[in-house]
Amino acid sequence: MDIMSIISAKHDIQYHLPLIGDIHAKSPLAYRTTRALVSVANVTQMAFAEAYINGVEVPDWLLRSFFDTSMPIIFKHFPALQTPYEWVLKETDQVAEGSRDLMKIQYDLPQGMLNRMLGDGKLIYPKYSMGLWEKGATNLEQSQMHMIDDMIEKLDIQDGDNILDFGCGWGGVPNYILSRFPNCRFTGLNLSHQQCEYMRLKMQDPESYLSSGRFTLVEGDLNDTQFDEQFDKIISVGVFCHVGNLTHSFRKLASCLRPGGKFFLHIITVRTPNNISSVYTHKYIFPHGRYWSFDSIPTYNKDFRTVERWYLNGMNYSKTMTRWLANFDDSYTDVEDLDYGIDFAKFRRIWRLYLIWFISNFASCDGEINGNGQFLMVHA
Numbered sequence: 001m002d003i004m005s006i007i008s009a010k011h012d013i014q015y016h017l018p019l020i021g022d023i024h025a026k027s028p029l030a031y032r033t034t035r036a037l038v039s040v041a042n043v044t045q046m047a048f049a050e051a052y053i054n055g056v057e058v059p060d061w062l063l064r065s066f067f068d069t070s071m072p073i074i075f076k077h078f079p080a081l082q083t084p085y086e087w088v089l090k091e092t093d094q095v096a097e098g099s100r101d102l103m104k105i106q107y108d109l110p111q112g113m114l115n116r117m118l119g120d121g122k123l124i125y126p127k128y129s130m131g132l133w134e135k136g137a138t139n140l141e142q143s144q145m146h147m148i149d150d151m152i153e154k155l156d157i158q159d160g161d162n163i164l165d166f167g168c169g170w171g172g173v174p175n176y177i178l179s180r181f182p183n184c185r186f187t188g189l190n191l192s193h194q195q196c197e198y199m200r201l202k203m204q205d206p207e208s209y210l211s212s213g214r215f216t217l218v219e220g221d222l223n224d225t226q227f228d229e230q231f232d233k234i235i236s237v238g239v240f241c242h243v244g245n246l247t248h249s250f251r252k253l254a255s256c257l258r259p260g261g262k263f264f265l266h267i268i269t270v271r272t273p274n275n276i277s278s279v280y281t282h283k284y285i286f287p288h289g290r291y292w293s294f295d296s297i298p299t300y301n302k303d304f305r306t307v308e309r310w311y312l313n314g315m316n317y318s319k320t321m322t323r324w325l326a327n328f329d330d331s332y333t334d335v336e337d338l339d340y341g342i343d344f345a346k347f348r349r350i351w352r353l354y355l356i357w358f359i360s361n362f363a364s365c366d367g368e369i370n371g372n373g374q375f376l377m378v379h380a
């Protein structure tokens with residue numbers, strides 16, 4: 001949408017906050033001015049990003065210091081600049097918009113590259129979510145174990161639980177939990193065909209807990225998968241940045257949670273008044289991705305009620321991504337010939353810009369604004 005149509009359009013302004021001034025004022029003029037300025041910010045961001053990915057040399061230290069300087073100012077003083085599209089501010093029609101594009105651009109990328117970047121251990125399979133470093137982890141694998149241990153405790157997993165992992169990635173969380181609890185059962189849902197292929201191989205591998213007969217894989221879309229059974233616990237880690245409709249997704253999950261069951265939502269989140277996203281990540285990394293505001297999540301309380309919540313400092317994610325970037329940089333000779341659909345040199349720049357930017361985002365404001373949220377929910 002161009003600037004003039006934004007200014008002249010009639011919008012529901014209840015969701016919006018102005019760039020400056022009283023955020024409760026809901027003034028149409030402030031709103032329209034903000035949307036106009038946001039569209040200027042969008043164009044500027046994309047021009048800079050595309051110059052970089054098309055070959056303009058900017059050393060890492062300069063990129064880092066640019067993000068390290070600008071992001072805290074934006075997070076603290078101009079969070080409205082991070083709402084590039086109106087859909088970021090309100091619920092979308094579908095539970096997850098554009099899920100096939102997301103698989104193509106992100107999760108079905110060559111697994112040789114993703115697995116090297118994320119780490120592919122005997123027990124901890126590639127895990128594409130925050131590791132926990134605050135409890136003394138000295139490497140990526142340990143940080144991921146500490147994170148899963150922390151979730152086991154908060155969700156109060158008991159041996160014998162029947163658990164749904166909504167968006168299970170490569171099956172790393174189920175594999176670790178099944179190794180700890182010999183009578184637990186897991187169902188994992190994932191739309192990524194490549195990641196499902198990884199799990200299918202593990203389901204044939206006697207060394208994997210996914211081959212124990214206690215793991216069921218469902219290759220399917222969050223949008224239209226229905227479960228006939230009810231689970232004791234549901235866990236979802238790092239997936240809800242792809243969910244645009246909390247009301248509908250919570251309704252769906254509540255219907256497959258047994259009475260008295262618990263849902264543990266682990267999600268990238270921001271402690272700003274609004275949800276955030278960016279034109280760059282929407283086009284190149286996570287189509288339709290958004291980061292929900294930490295305080296807004298418990299307000300979607302028709303089917304679930306949040307009984308406890310935790311904010312995990314973003315430094316944990318910044319450190320995790322620093323390891324991913326190092327792994328990615330170390331893997332070039334092995335992964336440069338894989339099929340990315342574009343030239344590897346360009347792909348490498350797209351990917352490095354994403355990682356460097358996010359390393360800085362999560363470290364902004366000492367990790368206190370952009371981190372992860374965990375929400376323990378029960379039936380409302």
Ligand SMILES: C[S@@+](CC[C@H](N)C(=O)[O-])C[C@H]1O[C@@H](n2cnc3c(N)ncnc32)[C@H](O)[C@@H]1O
Pocket residue numbers: 096099102107126127128129167168169170172173189190191192195220221222223236237238239242
């Ligand atoms: C950031 S990864 C997190 C994976 C895993 N939970 C972990 O912690 O490693 C997000 C996962 O959600 C899956 N996903 C995203 N959108 C989906 C959709 N519409 N339906 C099913 N799975 C989806 C992706 O394929 C990916 O496995």
